[in-house]
Amino acid sequence: MNDITVSSPATVSNVVCGFDCLGFALDQPFDKLNIRKADEKGISIVNNDAFGLPTDPQMNVAGVAVSEMLRVAGIDQGLEITSTKSIKPGSGIGSSAASSCGAVVGVNELLGLGFSKGELVEFAMHGEMLASGARHADNAAPCIYGGFVLVRSVDPLDIVELSCPALWATVIHPQIEIKTAEARAILPKQVPLSSAVRQWSNLGAFVAALSSGDLDLLNRSMEDVIVEPVRKSLIPHFDEVMKAGRSAGAIGGGISGSGPSMFLLAENENSARLIEQAIRSEYSATGIEFNTYVSGIKSGGVSIL
């Protein structure tokens, strides 16, 4: 095998009450990455899209993730990574994780390195560190594992795959820029114990509801009393989108990642499409450009094409 092509999914992290630990993978949108063995040593990056991401492998999230992987494996095989991204950088649905995870899964398969999914997440986190300055796995873990994933701990990495019913998601991406640094800076350093208790009670209930398939409980537990009240100020018309989505039948929803994308969960595709109509109608009135996606929850993570 001389080359391999993978499909790497968008992911929603910071799922409502699961700030900094809970994420899930989407069937749509996804990036494609082709990885080819090269005669020349080193990693070269080719961007087959219009996003203008860095081609210096040490400044590119896929590049640094694969570099770390080859270093640990003790291999100096030359590689050319051609990236065809559909997930817009800065959209809040795991664009950087899709690049770094797609690359490490592809290289692992192409070179037969045999790293585990957990190890691949560790490598991808080097890309996340480059992209955001923080060592976090809440996009990379669902991107590689698929489904709903809880990151119990980053050091040491402890990833929990959650059982869940077949759910759908509607995502809306307003074409505005939110600086990750700003989204982080406005978070409180300290939170009231009573709010923290409410948040973890909701998260416990959310995990239980996913496991039992109790959609009413899922609905009641999709409440974020800590992060959303602060960050929603960065996202125009957040409350209106949530209200319209819930009126159209959404189980619940919130900010995807640190925004600007928002997501709503639905019990089936039909419901997700009705929610899409409702929030498109709501957002069209704002004058802000936006994209929407309707997607099943992807099982299995990055896939080899």
Added chain:
Amino acid sequence: MNDITVSSPATVSNVVCGFDCLGFALDQPFDKLNIRKADEKGISIVNNDAFGLPTDPQMNVAGVAVSEMLRVAGIDQGLEITSTKSIKPGSGIGSSAASSCGAVVGVNELLGLGFSKGELVEFAMHGEMLASGARHADNAAPCIYGGFVLVRSVDPLDIVELSCPALWATVIHPQIEIKTAEARAILPKQVPLSSAVRQWSNLGAFVAALSSGDLDLLNRSMEDVIVEPVRKSLIPHFDEVMKAGRSAGAIGGGISGSGPSMFLLAENENSARLIEQAIRSEYSATGIEFNTYVSGIKSGGVSIL
């Protein structure tokens, strides 16, 4: 039917990472309550034990819980409640909840009132309010439902029964007094967001581990970075008990309620008995009197005898 006798279980609340929301019921110890229809109106309380609890029904947790229940039902049937307690008041294993829950379940059955379990927990919470000054359900809910129970919300009351494997618990009750007010006063009003994230990541993982029966994950998630570090100072030799219990095979453990009791979870009875030996040996050296209990997790809550 002129009278009824119920068995009402001890409960462990504030289960490690589940402060103020997570509890479970024990097979041992338990209180017995006999409730008899009386010709005279009003509630009379008879204490068939040496704990010296109030017999004025408005000062007695069972009395106030049943009073509220009769008021809502619009019934003025006279009742005599005879309580034979084994669960020592102030032990931290839900003594007041056992009294109020046993009474309301018994009266509900005796008079055929048809209240739901959730409504019975609401009535029992009037007893908890009298006992602790706080409207909380994390002992009353597992006492009435049995098993592991998560209280997602108190207002409105939202109780989640968690699926879990057959587990055992070892409890040690040092015979010291901890004032509930003091145990509450030393808690921080504000907590670092990073600690809160760690706590809810652990609770999410704990619920997932109960559901999947993954005891290794249960072990890793039994970590409390917020309440235990503060409250353990009130409990002599807490760290030594936890260490001895874990060395003897415990899955994990922590403070029961607001103490002074401590508990450790075990995967079977044999393991729970080995843990009991280990912590008895540890605590015997302290010179503090103590009791221990070894118990399965009770399913089904208060039972009619």
